[in-house]
Amino acid sequence: MLPPLPGLPPSPQALGPAERLTERLWLRAPREQDLAALHEFHADPATHRYNPAGCLHALSDMQAELDRWLLHWQHHGFGYWLVCRRDQPEQVLGVGGVMRKRIDDRQAMNLHFRFHPQAWGQGYAAETACAALALAFEQLHEAEVLSVVRPANQPARRTLERAGLRLIGAWGDVPGQAASLIYEMNEACYLEQREAGACCRMPERAGR
Template identity: 35%
Template sequence: MSTAPVIETQRLVLRVPQAGDFDRYAELLADEEACRYIGGHQPRAAAWRKFLQMPGAWAVQGFAMFSVVEKSSGLWLGHVGPWRPEDWPGTEVGWSLHPDAWGKGYATEAAEAAIDWAFAQLGWDEVIHCIDPANAPSWRLAMRLGSRNRGPGRVPPPYEDATIDIWGQTRQEWSARRERGG
């Protein structure tokens, strides 16, 4: 993966996940509140298997969620970026952040960079976000990004019983918002 992208924002580095990110990822998946809407908390061994999904998707698909790292400290903050498993309802840019990264604007900063990248590098025509209707912080983030709630949706097994709304916007809507300075 020598050609793997690295994106820098004012405070963050977005890059392909590395083995050194795992301890913080395992902490994220051990936190019941942090995992409430992303499949539930998991023990370390299960977290390792789930962690490997992102570097695997990078290797096979050429894209996946980025590891988000704070520039000033080198601390892994979470995953943000493009995600499209088989039978997914669309081209998603998703997020999950470690609880100590919440409320600092990191998710917005990283998601904006990831959406820019997905439109420019992957050629996507739209982005969606699959969000549990009870997950107010995520739908507030989707709104900050300019996405609208398009209504109920479904994701494939093993999460087919999950309640989700599909939020999203087109490339044109994103571009117009960015031109306005949003």
């Protein structure tokens, strides 16, 4: 798989589930050799500030997580992407995308993203989320996409809302703590927003 070449149009492009280009990002399927880059930011406590389970200190824990992702890719043909800039394809900014996951006693399509602290505040999570929604609804023809977020995680909640997801309920997945929040986007809502030209509309960013 080759990195995106200079001169490619800036509009989002679907290159199949394993690779996708957005305005600024190259989203690709993970590989075994990505372990060290993934562990670098998953072991940083800042990236798990709102996660009751904490960060993945041990490399073996990250290996187990990567193995689950790779197995999902093998079984389903899609899954979480590694996120890189198109102009710096060798640098991993984070991970994001959709995977099948059990949420509140049902099998669902889960939208997830986690980024290196150095990549925060630049709209990469929203850009990745929008690409994941396009994959889910336009290529995989899913009925709905869910995302689970801790109630205190305001940055992630704003990202989900910017991408068009709406809060539909809560899930007591962490014993003894406040319930996580469940956000949802269904196919009808996605298509309605797309037709209106409002789907995943990004605010202008300085230095774009």
